[in-house]
Amino acid sequence: MKKRIHDIDLFRKYPHEVQAELFQNLISVAKNTEWGKKHGYKDNLSIREFQERVPVTNYEGLYPYIERVMKGEQNLLWPSKIEWFAKSSGTTNARSKFIPVSPESLEDCHYKGGKDMLSIYVNLYPETKLFSGKALSIGGSHRPSEINSKVSCGDVSAVIMQNLPMWAEAMRTPPLKVALMDKWEEKIEKMVEVTVEENVTSMSGVPTWTYVLLKRILEVTGKSNILEVWPNLELFTHGAVAFGPYRKLFRDIIPSNKMNYLEVYNASEGFFGIQDQAGTEDEMLLMLDYGVYYEFIPMDQYEEEQPKTLTLDQVELGKNYAIVISTNAGLWRYKIGDTIRFTSLSPYRIKISGRTKHFINAFGEEVIVENAEVAITKACQATGAIITNFTAAPIYMESGKRGRHEWLIEFEKQPDNLDRFTQVLDETLRDVNSDYDAKRQNDIALQEPLVHAAPQGVFMNWLRHKGKLGGQNKVPRLSNSREYLEEIMQVNGM
Template sequence: MNPTQLIGKLFVSRQKDIDLYDTQAEEIQHSVLRKLIDKAAYTRWGKIYDYRNIKHYEQFKRVPIQDYESLKEDIDRMRHGEKDLLWPGKVVWYAKSSGTTNDRSKFIPVSRDGLDNIHYRGGKDAVALYLRANPHSRFFAGKGLILGGSHAPNFNLPNSLVGDLSAILIQNISPLANLIRVPAKEIALMDEFERKVERIAETTVRRNVTNISGVPSWMLAVIRRILEKTGADTLDEVWPNLEVFFHGGVSFTPYREQYRRLITNPGMHYMETYNASEGFFGLQSDLDDPAMLLMIDYDVFYEFIPLEEVDRPDPNIVPLAGVEVGRNYAMVISTSCGLWRYVLGDTVKFTQKDPYKFVITGRTKSFINAFGEELMVDNAEKGLERACRATGAQVLEYSAAPVFMDDDARCRHQWLIEFSRMPDSLERFRDVLDASLQEINSDYEAKRHKDITLQKLEIIVARPNLFHDWLKRKGKLGGQHKVPRLCNTRENMEEMLRLNGESMEGD
């Protein structure tokens, strides 16, 4: 008997709740806001902004927009044991995320409410929506491989931890969930990534793995090591019942062809999730539609700033009901982890309403706009996909930055690309990428007109493992860390180019 058919019945009620997103989105979000405000009314933050007398959204808007820097003082006090500051009680878990201008890392509070009503709900709903999309699944007939990070004590406070969100989730996961996942907790939480990969490969190759979850770039490292140890050509030979990869953290586009080459089973599914240190926000509900369903009944209230207004002192901020399809927005969240009107840093574009579905288009800080071209990560991914298709190439990792003016007074975009399969012509790859970006982005096209402002982009081929080595040198292997895709400055690019040159000189 297929146990998934029986266990799957436990998800039917939740699937029906999600169906209400089609018709009751505004009411659901209003209830979420009411719940968050009421619960936080007697915190220090709630008293400052008089939460007891907030009755509707327009009154809530008197709370100023926040970023990490504006909340840092309260978060630092919370990390030292103070309670009832941003959220009721004492928060003992902190998700370590990439840093800010003034700090190497951010420490995002993860309250018990947030753990249960945001992060774990997202994981459960990923399964609920996947089983609906794939009714013949044998998901529960085997194990799930969850690739996690690591954690460490927080200021030596009892039971208080700081680390990757995935490590916090694994540390606190239900004992029942532990029965259906691999590797063992002590392996999943190892802090040295390369050793962790080795132990995962050693302990999982003989298990019946039906599903895998993690960041695509780091999961590739695990898959490759497993294939090396077993001598198998594809992962199907090792795990013949593997059927789904729940992926998130970075765009899957650059990795899609590599996964198709390593997992050849035509029944393999890929489901995108939008889970960040700050919360779990979206799930792919239709495996044929890349847009994700915005999860609106968690402990997250959403607002949105039109991207062109992000840096204005008084931007026009709208709730979910006020968004327009096809427009880029910066996401603003209020959550049961104590983040209030917090600018997340991600940009999204809605593809439909009722229910609200969206795609991630980039980061408010991850784009190139050195010459007014406003090149977004979403543009870059689409352009690379076309160039790969035209030349037979496969891109493993990449990063791009502007060249403001070279010795010949020429300005351009410089792309550093690590290929897993070289294009049949690097020049043609460059030309297709450049032409595609002009077609996709009218601002880039205007700046490229007759080579007046921007000249044709430049491609530099990265040596194998360059980006891995760059992340390792910066202490950012594994976990939530990722290669910066588009940068408006040259700091990262210059570091990578030096490392690329150092290695090549030593070869």
């Protein structure tokens, strides 16, 4: 671990040299793939040549290649054999997207991130007793692909767990057969049964599901807080959704000033950032030697057909950028859909600032505008309603209460039954978005939506109040905070 801290210090000091060497390695390894030949990859390809030859793309742009790999073809995007795919939602043309996971990306990105997380934590807290107990992690599940039983697809957490080395598996709880169960309600009950008997010193996962598990543990054990179950608990490593709304919930349920929280930025496409300083909420060191080459699109240029990208040495503090990555799993100039801001340029530290489109991802559900519009349309069709405008925001979890989405909808024609409208809205969201569906299973983390039929004129009043009436000004359809929703309701005295 001390040796790895030395390596991290090297890319802190020499970020551009590390990224340049990594880039050349990616090009060299991939030059004989179908993609590499098509785009003229060669040894000593310059960044400028790479940017001229390879278009910035999204999932839809790479999907024809990914689909062929899933069917069994190899050496298309990356030369190593691809047998695992991380399943994620948020695409515009499919219910889920499937991100190739190569042996290199597993070892040199995802696993390296996990090990570095421990190295950084131990470096920050050398008195830690972390290794005297078990690490609890809540994973997803995986299964063979529907189009090729020889490859497997699942949540990236499940892909990682299934392939963990023996030493890492021995350190974690619950056992793999429990961690990879696909029925969430049964999994949580089994996790409670297994983990309450362990000496858990750390946890990792999405705040939503972790909180659901902790609440269930207290219900089953009758304890008043988690430290009565796991007195040596000292660390929660979290990611995927913003932790801010959950911070008080966790402090209430784990009442200790010695409890530490560490944010990481890991996604289906790779492991990108780790909080490397104590007390810096949401600020992470950009990890530069994980087989990921970074480019950045200024958000004012994002909608251009082929936006100009910036390399790491060209970014500025405080500006919003969309991330573009080229990776050791064959994602080339790929827009992952996240936006970040740099909080430091020496070393490079970032904060996640959002998604490239309006969204709600308060509980890991990743609901995008397209999902919402499809669901609204079907609900209107089913109930004879006509809408003029809508917005939606999360209701965050509070002690003893589950989260949900709150919708403010202005109808030109009211639905013949608002309850039926809400039901169809919910059912359609579950149908078009697998992550939303998972969070809605048995109301375990996310309750049915709360829908308000707004009086006519509320959105126009708000736009007028903001001085944005007319032109191309729009009401934000979705927001991951309650700012817009509450302001609209306040302006209209609701």
